[in-house]
Every structure is written in C-alpha cells, then in structure tokens.
Amino acid sequence: MSTAATAPTTPPVPVTPEGTDERRSPVRDALRASLQQLFVFAALIVVFAFFMAFANNFDPVVVIPNILLQAAAIGTMALGATFIIATGGIDLSVGTGMTFCAVMAGVFMSSAFMNLPLGVGLLLTLGVGVAIGLVNGILIAFLDIPPFIATLAMMMVTRGLSLIISGSSSIRIENPDYAWISNGRLLPFLSNAALIFILLGVVAAVLLGKTLLGRYALAIGSNEEATRLSGINVRLWKTLVYVTAGVFTALGAILYSGRFGFVQPAEGLGMELQVIAAVVIGGTSLAGGRANIVGTMMGALLMMTLSVGLQMMGVAQQWQLVVTGVVVLMAVYADILRRKRAASL
Amino acid sequence: MSTAATAPTTPPVPVTPEGTDERRSPVRDALRASLQQLFVFAALIVVFAFFMAFANNFDPVVVIPNILLQAAAIGTMALGATFIIATGGIDLSVGTGMTFCAVMAGVFMSSAFMNLPLGVGLLLTLGVGVAIGLVNGILIAFLDIPPFIATLAMMMVTRGLSLIISGSSSIRIENPDYAWISNGRLLPFLSNAALIFILLGVVAAVLLGKTLLGRYALAIGSNEEATRLSGINVRLWKTLVYVTAGVFTALGAILYSGRFGFVQPAEGLGMELQVIAAVVIGGTSLAGGRANIVGTMMGALLMMTLSVGLQMMGVAQQWQLVVTGVVVLMAVYADILRRKRAASL
Amino acid sequence: MSVLRDGQYVGTVATREVEMREIISMMVGREVSGDARPAPHRRSDDVALAVENLSTRNFLSDVSFEVRRGEVLGFAGLMGAGRTEVARCIFGADPRQSGTIAVNGHPVRIRSAADAVRAGIGYLSEDRKRYGLVLEHDVKANTALAAMGDFSTAGYTRDAKIRATGEEYARRLRVKTPSVNQLVRNLSGGNQQKVVIAKWLVRDCDVLIFDEPTRGIDVGAKEEIYELIESLSAQGKAVIVISSELPEVLRVSHRIAVMAHGRITGFLDNAEADQESIMQLATVGKAQLKGHVS
Amino acid sequence: MSVLRDGQYVGTVATREVEMREIISMMVGREVSGDARPAPHRRSDDVALAVENLSTRNFLSDVSFEVRRGEVLGFAGLMGAGRTEVARCIFGADPRQSGTIAVNGHPVRIRSAADAVRAGIGYLSEDRKRYGLVLEHDVKANTALAAMGDFSTAGYTRDAKIRATGEEYARRLRVKTPSVNQLVRNLSGGNQQKVVIAKWLVRDCDVLIFDEPTRGIDVGAKEEIYELIESLSAQGKAVIVISSELPEVLRVSHRIAVMAHGRITGFLDNAEADQESIMQLATVGKAQLKGHVS
Amino acid sequence: STSGSGTTSPATGTTPAAPATTSTTAAPSGDLAADPTLPKGDGTQTVYLVSKGFQHRFWQAVREGAEQAGEDYGYRVEFVGPENEQAITQQLDQLRTALQQQPAAIGFAALDSGAAGPVLEEIQAADIPVIAFDSGVESDIPLTTVSTDNRAAAAAAAEHMVELVGGTGTVGLVCHDQTSATGQQRCEGFQEYMAENAPEITSLDPQYAGEVGLAANTARALIQANPGMVGIYGSNEASAIGALQGTVESGQDLTVVGFDSGQAQLDAIRSGQEAGAVTQSPVRMGYLTVEAAVRAINDLPLDEVIDSGYAWYDATNIDDPQIAANLYE
Numbered sequence A, B: 001m002s003t004a005a006t007a008p009t010t011p012p013v014p015v016t017p018e019g020t021d022e023r024r025s026p027v028r029d030a031l032r033a034s035l036q037q038l039f040v041f042a043a044l045i046v047v048f049a050f051f052m053a054f055a056n057n058f059d060p061v062v063v064i065p066n067i068l069l070q071a072a073a074i075g076t077m078a079l080g081a082t083f084i085i086a087t088g089g090i091d092l093s094v095g096t097g098m099t100f101c102a103v104m105a106g107v108f109m110s111s112a113f114m115n116l117p118l119g120v121g122l123l124l125t126l127g128v129g130v131a132i133g134l135v136n137g138i139l140i141a142f143l144d145i146p147p148f149i150a151t152l153a154m155m156m157v158t159r160g161l162s163l164i165i166s167g168s169s170s171i172r173i174e175n176p177d178y179a180w181i182s183n184g185r186l187l188p189f190l191s192n193a194a195l196i197f198i199l200l201g202v203v204a205a206v207l208l209g210k211t212l213l214g215r216y217a218l219a220i221g222s223n224e225e226a227t228r229l230s231g232i233n234v235r236l237w238k239t240l241v242y243v244t245a246g247v248f249t250a251l252g253a254i255l256y257s258g259r260f261g262f263v264q265p266a267e268g269l270g271m272e273l274q275v276i277a278a279v280v281i282g283g284t285s286l287a288g289g290r291a292n293i294v295g296t297m298m299g300a301l302l303m304m305t306l307s308v309g310l311q312m313m314g315v316a317q318q319w320q321l322v323v324t325g326v327v328v329l330m331a332v333y334a335d336i337l338r339r340k341r342a343a344s345l
Numbered sequence C, D: 001m002s003v004l005r006d007g008q009y010v011g012t013v014a015t016r017e018v019e020m021r022e023i024i025s026m027m028v029g030r031e032v033s034g035d036a037r038p039a040p041h042r043r044s045d046d047v048a049l050a051v052e053n054l055s056t057r058n059f060l061s062d063v064s065f066e067v068r069r070g071e072v073l074g075f076a077g078l079m080g081a082g083r084t085e086v087a088r089c090i091f092g093a094d095p096r097q098s099g100t101i102a103v104n105g106h107p108v109r110i111r112s113a114a115d116a117v118r119a120g121i122g123y124l125s126e127d128r129k130r131y132g133l134v135l136e137h138d139v140k141a142n143t144a145l146a147a148m149g150d151f152s153t154a155g156y157t158r159d160a161k162i163r164a165t166g167e168e169y170a171r172r173l174r175v176k177t178p179s180v181n182q183l184v185r186n187l188s189g190g191n192q193q194k195v196v197i198a199k200w201l202v203r204d205c206d207v208l209i210f211d212e213p214t215r216g217i218d219v220g221a222k223e224e225i226y227e228l229i230e231s232l233s234a235q236g237k238a239v240i241v242i243s244s245e246l247p248e249v250l251r252v253s254h255r256i257a258v259m260a261h262g263r264i265t266g267f268l269d270n271a272e273a274d275q276e277s278i279m280q281l282a283t284v285g286k287a288q289l290k291g292h293v294s
Numbered sequence E: 001s002t003s004g005s006g007t008t009s010p011a012t013g014t015t016p017a018a019p020a021t022t023s024t025t026a027a028p029s030g031d032l033a034a035d036p037t038l039p040k041g042d043g044t045q046t047v048y049l050v051s052k053g054f055q056h057r058f059w060q061a062v063r064e065g066a067e068q069a070g071e072d073y074g075y076r077v078e079f080v081g082p083e084n085e086q087a088i089t090q091q092l093d094q095l096r097t098a099l100q101q102q103p104a105a106i107g108f109a110a111l112d113s114g115a116a117g118p119v120l121e122e123i124q125a126a127d128i129p130v131i132a133f134d135s136g137v138e139s140d141i142p143l144t145t146v147s148t149d150n151r152a153a154a155a156a157a158a159e160h161m162v163e164l165v166g167g168t169g170t171v172g173l174v175c176h177d178q179t180s181a182t183g184q185q186r187c188e189g190f191q192e193y194m195a196e197n198a199p200e201i202t203s204l205d206p207q208y209a210g211e212v213g214l215a216a217n218t219a220r221a222l223i224q225a226n227p228g229m230v231g232i233y234g235s236n237e238a239s240a241i242g243a244l245q246g247t248v249e250s251g252q253d254l255t256v257v258g259f260d261s262g263q264a265q266l267d268a269i270r271s272g273q274e275a276g277a278v279t280q281s282p283v284r285m286g287y288l289t290v291e292a293a294v295r296a297i298n299d300l301p302l303d304e305v306i307d308s309g310y311a312w313y314d315a316t317n318i319d320d321p322q323i324a325a326n327l328y329e
C-alpha cells in the first residue's frame, strides 16, 4: 500500500497528491524497468531468430547450451563488473586479472607446480581474486586514483605477473575434477559452467537488490557525496565492491580455464571491453547509479550469440567486427531512446 | 590589476576582502598550474637520470631525438585526446582509428592502389580523420551515446574496415616525400616527426587556451548543463572537439606510417590505452574540466622514455609491463596528492 | 551601537532606537526601502515576451502571459507550483508539448537554450551551482561565458577584453572576490549569484528570468539585487522574477502572476496585491482548476 | 475570500480583513505563530555538543560554543561568514586544522561524516540536491539511507521495514508524493527537503544541524519545519539552525551565535536578541576582529 | 601423446633443428595441381579450417590455397581464425562452432598445442576427421600435420645471417610472439643454430614485438644499447620491417634478416636494404591441408607429417618463379 501520504486518517495537509499521480508512478516504474530488460531480451530474440533463418545448422538445441557455456566465463566477470559500474567506476583489469587468477589456479593445482588438492586450490584462487579486488579498491577508494587509471595500471601489472609466473608458457591443470566444474553435467542438457553462470546471476541479483552492498553501490554511483554525508563509509563499501568483483573475476577464471584444463598467460587483454559492453548493453549506466543484473546476463549472451551466429553464417571476421560494433551501438542507442521516451511520458 | 572589488573609488561595499586574499590567489593559481606541469617534468627528469646511470649507452644526444621521434605519433594522438578528455569524454577508437587513417593513406597514395599525388593524399587522409571524429561526435553529442560505448563501437568498426579495405595485407607507401614528412630533417638534430610533434603541441596549446574550442571544451567538462544553459550549442562544440581529435589522429597516422612507409592494418589496438595514460599522467582530469597540453606531451615522452630505457637496461618485457603500471600509478597519485595539498593550503 | 563598513566607522546610533532599515542603509551606504514597492511602472506598450498556451506532457497546462518592456512580472506560488518549469520551458531547457513564444512581437522557435539566448532571453536558475556556474572556472570566464561570441574574433578569444569586462562587472555588482582570476568555487553563495547575474548582464538580453534570485543570500545583498532588477527594468528590459518569498515578490514586481498546480491562477497588479491576495490564488485547489476557477 | 485546503472549502474571510497568519493557520489546519518566538527553553544542563577552538587552515578561527540538550542554537551571519563551514567541519565533511568536539560530554574524534553520524550528529546541508539526496533513488530509500544498518540483518536489507518507515515519515512530515516509491528527483524542492529531514529523523541523532532549512520553501511549509524543530528540541535533541533569514533565526532559536569573517562575534539569548543586535554583530569589521572585538 | 616421431616433428620440437644446409625445400608453384587419383566431392560438403588469425596476409594466403583446393576437389571451404595469437579460447570456441556445423573435415592450426584436447575429442566422437596445419597438436586425433618446419626455417635464416656478417659480432632478435609455438620455434631455431654453429657470434636475448612500431622502437633500443651489433633478425613480417626501420633510423649499417614476405619487405630486399628472408609457402600449406582433408574423408592413407616447405630468398632469387609463387605483397 502506497497510500501513506493520502490516507484519510492523516492530519490535514495543505495540498495532497491526487489520484492520477497515485496510479501512475509505481506501475510506470515497474514497466520502465521491465521494458529495459525486455529490450536486450528482444534484441537477443531478434538476433537469434535471424540466425535460425540464415545460418547453417543453427539448431537451438545444440546452440543454446553452447552459447551459455561459451558466455559463462565472460558473463560471470560481467556480473562482478556490474557492481563496479553501478558505483560509477570501471574495471579495465578484469580480462588480464582473470588470466592472472587462472595462472595462479594453474600454479596451485597443476602437477607441474604445487599440485594442491582441488578444494584448497579453488579457495586460494578465489583469494587471488580478492587480492586483485582489494588492491584496485584501495587504490580507488583510499588513494582516490580514478578507476580508469588504477585498473589500467592493474591491467599491466597482472599481465606482466602472469607472464613472469608462468614463464610465458601455458599451464595445464590435469585434475579431471577441475575440468568437471565447467564441463560436467549436473543437469542433462546444460554444462555445469552454464549452470554456475545462471546461479551466480541469481546471487548477483540478490546482492545488488537486497543487500547493503548493492544499495550502497547504487547510492555511491548516483551521488557519492550525498552518500558519504549520510554517514556511510564510502571508502569501505567501494573497496568491498571491488573485492566482490574480484571474486567474480576469480570465478570467471575457474570457469574459463576449467573448460580446457589449461591456462594461456598472454590471454585476457581486450576481454575487458567485451565485459563492459555486455554490462552496458544490459542497461547498466556507465555514469553509475543504475544497474541491471538480468540485463548484464542478456548482454553477455547477445555478444556471444552474435559471435557464434556470424561465424556459422560464414561472415568474414573483418565484417563480424563491423557488425558487432554496429549492434552494440544500436542496442545502447535503443535503450537511450526508450529511456528518454519514458522520462517524457 | 585585480583590485576591482577593493578599489577605493568603487561605491561602498558592505564587506571587502582584505589584503591576504588579494595577494594569495593569482599567485597560488599560477604556482599550482606550474607545479602540476613540473611534476611530470620532474618525473621525466628522474626517470631519465635513472636510465643515464643504469642503462647501457643511454646517451642523451642519441636517445632524446630517438624518444621524440618514437613518441611523435602517439603524442600527436594524445594531443587530440586531451581535448576529448577535457570535455569529460574518452576515445577508445584512437588507436584503430589511427590505423584506419593510415590504411586510407595507403589506399590514396600507394602505387598499388590509387597512387594520388602527395598533397591530395594527405588532404584526403586528414578528411578520413575528420570523418571518424564526425561520426564519434554525432554519436556522442547528438545521439547521447556515452563516449565509452560510441568509441568502443568505432574501435571495432574501424578495425574491421582497415582489414577489409586492405585485404588484410600490409600496404606500402613508396613515395619518398611521404617518408620525408617523418624521417627527413629540417633541423639538423631532430627528425621532422619530432619537430612536427612539437609544433602541433604549440597549436594544441593555443587551441586549448586561446580559442572558443578550448574554452568551451573545458566548460563542458566542468559543467555541461551550466554551459548549455548559458546558450552555448554544446552538441555542436562537442562534435567539433571530436573532429579536432580526429584531425590529430590522422596527423598521428601520417607520422606513424610515414616513419615506415608501411601500414599494417591489424595494428593499433591497445594504443588507445597508452594515449589515455599519457594524457592523464600529464595532469588532465578524466572527469573533465581540467587539461594540460604541455603535460600531455611530457606524459607521452615519459611513457616512451620508460619503454626505451627499460629495454636498454635489458629488463625482461614482462617486468616492463609491471614497472610501467607502477610508474603510471605513482605519477597519477603524486599529482593527486599535490592537488589535495594545494586545495587545503 | 557603532556601524562599520569594511572595518571603517560610519556612524553611531543608539541600539534599539534604530530601525532595521536604517542600519542596512548605513551598511550599504545609501537609503534603502524595506517594505517598499517598486517604482511606478511607466507602462510600455511593447510586449517583450509573449507566451501562449504553454503546456508540458505531465505538468504545466495552458500557461499564457506577456511581459512588456520595462516591466517586472513576479511569479508567486507554493513549492512545486511549476514556476521553475515555466521558466525552463521558455528557455528551452525542458521540452514543451505545446505553446508559442514570441519575443518583441516575433514568434520564435525555441528548442534549446541556445535558441533562447539567441532570441534574447536569459535565465538565472534557482540552482546556481548546478545550472548557473562553471565552478572550476574563474570569475571573469564565468562572466563572459554567455557572450563568448562577442569576446572572440574568428574563434580566437580576446582575453584582455574578457578580463576588463569581468573587472567592470565585478565592480558594478560589488562581487566580493580577491580578483577576477579567483575560481568561482571559492566564492560564497551570494557572490556566486552575483557572478551569474553578471553573466546575463554582459550578454545584454531583452528578457531576463530570475528564479529565486535571493535564495540563501543575506539581507544586504538582497537589497542590492532588488535595486539591480529595478534598474534593469528602468533600462527597458523585461524581467520575470520567480520567488517563494511574498515580500520579495511584492517588493520588485509591477505585476504578479500566481501559479498553482501547473497553471496560472491569476494576475495581480502590484497596487492591488498583498500577501493575502497572493496566497488566495496560490492555494486554489486542484479540483476547482480542473473544473473552472471559482 | 474562500480558503480551500486540498480543494475543499475550509472557511471564508473577508479579504483585507484577515491577517496573513490567519490564512496560513487555516491552510495548515491549526494555529501558527507568525513573528512568534520559540517556546521558553527548559534549560537542561547536559551539554550535547561542545566545540572548542575549531579552526581551519584558511578561514575559521577559534570557533567555540556549546549546545545543550533541548536547546536550539541559531547561527546568523552575512553570506560567507563561515556558518556552513563550521557545520561541515563538525560533521567531518571538511578538514579542520585544530579544535576539539565533544558529544554528550565525551570527546569524539571526527574525521569523516561516518564518524560524526556514529557520534550522533546529523547534518542537513544547504545544498540538498548535491549533498543531501540520492536523486535517482526513491523516497523510502532516501529516508532510510542514514540508518541502513538498522534496516538490515547481516547485510541483508529488510525492505518491508524500509517501506513502512518511509511511509510513516512521509505521513508525519506531510511529504507530497504519490507514493514512497517515487524517485526523489520528481519531487518539488520543499518536499525534497522534507525527505532529507526524514532521513535524519529516522537516524535519531542527538545533535541535528539544519543549514538553511527553509531555503526556497514556501511559507506554509516553512512553518511546518519550524514546528518540527521545536518538537525535536522538546524531545531533548540539541539543534543547530543556520539561517540567513533573521526572522527565521529569531523564530526558532533559544540562543543565537553570530558569525563574521570565520569567527563567532557574539552570542545572544533570544530574549535580548532582535534583528538590530544580530546585524551589529554580523557586521563587525575584520580589522577589529584581528585586534580585539570592540 | 605426440603426433610427431621423426626428425621433422614441428609440434613437440624435441629434436634439434636439422641444419638445413641447402635450406630450400620450397615447392614449385606448379605443384599446386589436383591429384587426379583423388575422388572429387559434389560441392555440398564443407572443409572447415580454423586458423590462427584472419588479420594477417599470411593467413589470407593460406585461405587462398585452401579455396583453390576446394575448387579443385569439389568442396566448400570455410575459414576462420581468432582475433590475435593469444586468443586461444576464442579459437577453441570457433573450433566448437565449426563442429556444430557438421563439416566433412576440419583443419586446425592450434595456437596452443595442448589446449584443444576436449574439443578434439568431441570432434572425434562426431566422426569428423581433423587435419592439423601450420603447427602441430599434442594429440593423436589429427591424422596429419601440414606445416612449415619453423625451427629449420629459422635455422636457415640464422645460417644466412652468419654468412652475411662474416661469422663474428653481436646479433639481435626481434621475435613476434612469446607465447605461441611458432613464435618460440622461430626464435629458438635461430638461437640454437647460432649456439651450435657460430661460436664467434653473440646472440642477444630475444625481444618480443609483433607490431611494426614496437619492433622499430625495440630494434633502436637494442642497437643503442649494444654498440657492437652487426645483424638483426625479425621473426615475421612486422618484426622484420620494424627491425629494418629501427636500423635505418639508427644510421647503422646492419644486416637485417627477416621472415615471410609482404610488399615492404619485398621492396627492401630488392633494394638491398634487407639482406633476405625466409618465406613459408602459405598458399601451398592451405592447398595441402584441404588435399589431406579430402584424403581423410575418403579414408585414404596419410603421412604423419606433410612439409609445406620454406625457402630463403634475397635480391638474387626473388623473382625466381618457384620463390615468387610463395611471396605475397
């Protein structure tokens, strides 16, 4: 019930909002939110339908689980990046940071290195993600270095460290249980990686919508100064946001390297742009203050569907770049248009 | 004379500022500005001195012109990017856009393609830069697409087009006059590329400090809404800023490809980060509203000095990444500290 | 009680014997008028701004009024009545759904603030930090911002002229600043407001809209701003003053438009207006407006 | 003249016969006091906030004062006198160079707003859009923002409680909003201010600092806010009210501190204070302050 | 499990590079004729090639050869490659997508010899034959490997370098990639040859730069830091061109030896600025890969390794038709 302000039992009030306002706003808000998600969703459907019509053997039964599997790692990283972008920040180190976590996973679990048991290795890998997030967070929240610069530096550092630690060669993680995390099938039709991605999406949605972390992240992104002046320890919460993103990065690394049981230390550069594109296509604002987890997942799937579908259509890769660029633009622009229209309704 | 408010001839005023304020501020402002430039400069000196002490044959007479030559193309692109960042925008397409301009320069001037005369070819190349800037500008200023996304899409599109147009092969521009633009020596001790870079720095400094373009760019970066509500056509001026940056990108492309007489269509990705790092190290704020052309030039030189010096010291390239990341952080952090201290003085 | 101006002795009066107005007079150095009304209006027949049937999608409806040259039109109303929205619509800062605007008798198409400024309209927002000033620029740059075209030749800015103009207006408006090179961020609120005013004076608009011009400004500075508005209208400019302070509206306006619920509920001449009559119009219920104004 | 409340007829009075105060009374539905002074202060001996020798690097110098439980301390001064800066320093929003702060007799180390809030201090900024509100969040989220700890269990937010509290305070403060799900951006200025007040009421601070609480707010809403301040002090809270409106300062404060040039130039009890005596202290010249206050 | 057993295993590189003294195994262009004994397809089936890239002319040349073979043998040819030579997972995703299209055969140029195991098993399970090309795969699923012996080719470059500089001095290496097998082999092959056959020559630690600008800057730094340098080697087109430019800018007269071709390199070699380079036979590699695929589709026997050849070329033999057929502009 949203009638507090108009309840007849309240003491007399100079001017009261009238019925139309009352009816209009909550409905409009909900509609607006769903339209926004719907839009990426609609784009996904359109793109999918297009490929079903024009690409070779684009059989949904085969392709959908495949797309989910392939999008799992980047999508997971994008979930974490959504929190950072919600605060108005950015993470350029997400791709190389992922590789660094994967290299460390290799160091922990590969028989050529420490050969630790799976559980320990996974925990330590998550710890590496936490460490990356912590460093980013401290640089940004406590030393006031702009996120773009802090994470740019982190990108270079993690890339360098990956190469140094691995000796520039790829590392094999032979443990079949490690591979099972991604490639096994708890469900008959979905690989575990896809399943984990979906579950992590639920976790992220709860974190964003129903916890202090999410609320503060959005408040900081909307108006950092007002949030600070409400007595909230902005530095602390911002750091926690980066740490959270670091955990998602480590999870992404596990899904990514688990799929093939190996780690290539030079990979990861450029992935940050795909991650950010997925988040933004999903309706999260780069200016901060507005975020959408379902949208991020859809965004990651849209990017991956494009890549798989264009390849299956036999489109030359040069053209795939052009098409992807144009689709990203159209998706973001459509979202902007929709929001403008909603605002002037 | 800054005494307007206190001049004894003015009509009586309730309370007048007293002498200390009078003396303090202009001096402080000037000092602050110069300290800021001085800082990158100081960092450059320190780094340089370090390499002179520890790197093999780091002979300034040879190395300085070399660093200037090598920094010329990226530095030129950074000059243009400074304007964009001054408005609070960003340009991720600067690297691939540069390559695209270079590929088009090849198409215009290579004997294998159109084989146009030098003058025409150069003009058309600048035209390509203008076109890239125009598209970026329209997407950002008129369609309200966030700069990060618009230029990310542009990055993909220009990269794809470079590969398509060149057929993925490198293009040779045989014209010796074209090579002379970069490699010739009007001055005995400096290659033309270095000379052009310095001259373009002067042009950029004038544009930023003494023209409507620069003033409006900074005003937009400080407070876009207030600028708009002062009756300034923000969309138009923003577009002009991107067009200006596009011209600098094309100039960078000419310097870059002229140096080798050769264009490789797959290059350029990742360069945008170096460009942005140079601008930010130079004291320009990513938040917009504050820019420093001399700083940008110093920033580009600092990055290049690091790369040359570390290589000459025989530092492994993995470690070069780490060291560069740390230096970028330190440079930006020192600048932040200095500004904080200045603000609380 | 001793009255001092800038630390200098101006006069002594026995406390409790003096009226507030006298103290202020001594402070600002000349006679001021406390509950004064504006100088009688030499009614001009030239309509400087004519607004007809202005509506927005979800709030304003059918707002029509005119302001003549040399006239000050006050806008009164309770909070949320829509006065700011009227101003922003006229100025092209908010989209309007319908309505026509004419300046000096010529209809103008205003779709952006740039259009409005070109048509000769200036708007001093109620939120100066957000919408009025470039806080990181200095006093002279802010003063010149709306008229940069006049301060440049072929795109090249003439800094000496910008500086001279900045100093002239800082002096005329008594902006308390160590120099025109001071960043506006470092000025106090009232002085910031004066810089915004200077910006529009430099631009020399025909129609000036002041939205809450004295919000957060002390009594001495308020009086200065009232006098400035008076002198602007005396120069033949059309001025609109939006204010939530009834005494202020009465102090400066020749005519007063009162708004409620996004509509104009009535016009009052200053002579017939008082706080009561304004309040009556400002509190018209929405139900009545939907039917007919009683 | 008919007076209507929410479009409903409340009463008729002959225009010109009524006093402003009566109209407002009819509007807000109860008796209000126009030039009234605050209810006499039941002087408590518990010092809620004690500030000593507060200085900042370049402006404030040696600001010392105390506020007792149940007391309203007004801060008057001309623009740029430094009142906002005092408040921001106490609140940890601006760095201070020296000075000690004690809350309820215990010295507290305040280096950030979080410290201040933890110590039981709340600050309502003069610039609510910039410093007071998260405009893109709704009414209930803003209302709960400063006390989110109380609305969550192990980091998990209790939305029903947030909603109920938002509705309770929207009702108590008479926030005009269609629902507590409305984005604060869409409220008018006065209602936004009420949301800021609600935020600090929910947090239940011992010391509340109101900086220009009625800036840009109409006369009816002003009176509501004055009454609110009165009731807060009646509940035993210590309240500081910074205002540039002398009648407002006199209306709400038990005691008044007057500032000029970054210093406190004097304290006045409400009984002995009037606009003249405040102005005298507010206009003390800087030269005298540097030597000794005459 | 390694596919290579003999001396030419490109995948494992366990055998030292055979000092290819004559160093010319380049195939004549006329060799690219269809084997008439092979049954032709009906043009409906696809041979799917997943290469290491699409943005370099080298891969375009491979594609051309493959398409020519496709035409000759009646197969459609699809050709894809990842964004860059570090994008291994992207390549594996492309391989998986290729599998979903159910082609008749798949050609695969692995960026990482060890990474593709799981996908290859899926492909094997789907009964699709796999042909490795360019570099080998640590798996016995590929029926054969069509490749250049990069170690031997790099050794050929080293051999000519030694000859050109007179057997003494310091030589620098600008290698195009640090992490790929090809990149490593082209560096190691050069270094190993030097270590074994040229005791008087100091070869510096390799520097990595796969883009022209970087390579030029790297070369300059090398030259500046090591005054005694006599020669410099670039391990692909961009590295070679960059090394050459760096040399020119340093004003030194060094012997530059490169790899692959490209207009700029051809011009430099013609004019004598660059001493010479080793070329692979990309067109031939593509052709042979598809040919091997056709054999596999028809269950015909295949050699374990198919050498696509390489050749040293310089100003003297650059227009030799057998060489010219493998050069691209």
Ligand SMILES: Nc1ncnc2c1ncn2[C@@H]1O[C@H](COP(=O)(O)OP(=O)(O)OP(=O)(O)O)[C@@H](O)[C@H]1O
Binding pocket: A016, A017, A021, C058, C059, C077, C078, C079, C080, C081, C082, C083, C084, C085, C086, C126, C244, D176, D177, D178, D186, D187, D188, D189, D190, D216, D217, D218
């Ligand atoms: N009851 C209401 N509920 C929601 N929004 C309202 C209500 N009343 C007004 N508004 C909003 O307030 C805006 C109009 O306020 P505006 O700022 O123009 O008024 P104002 O007269 O300037 O008042 P203020 O004193 O608050 O500045 C409109 O955008 C309208 O949507």
Ligand SMILES: Nc1ncnc2c1ncn2[C@@H]1O[C@H](COP(=O)(O)OP(=O)(O)OP(=O)(O)O)[C@@H](O)[C@H]1O
Binding pocket: B016, B017, B018, B021, C176, C177, C178, C186, C187, C188, C189, C190, C216, C217, C218, D058, D059, D077, D078, D079, D080, D081, D082, D083, D084, D085, D086, D126, D244
């Ligand atoms: N004459 C002056 N010149 C420059 N800055 C001044 C001057 N007077 C005050 N200030 C600045 O103004 C600030 C103090 O203003 P503050 O906002 O605290 O005052 P206030 O009493 O709240 O006035 P206001 O009515 O403007 O809000 C200080 O930061 C000080 O640096």
Ligand SMILES: [Mg+2]
Binding pocket: C083, C084, C085, C126, C211
């Ligand atoms: Mg208003």
Ligand SMILES: [Mg+2]
Binding pocket: D083, D084, D085, D126, D211
């Ligand atoms: Mg204040």
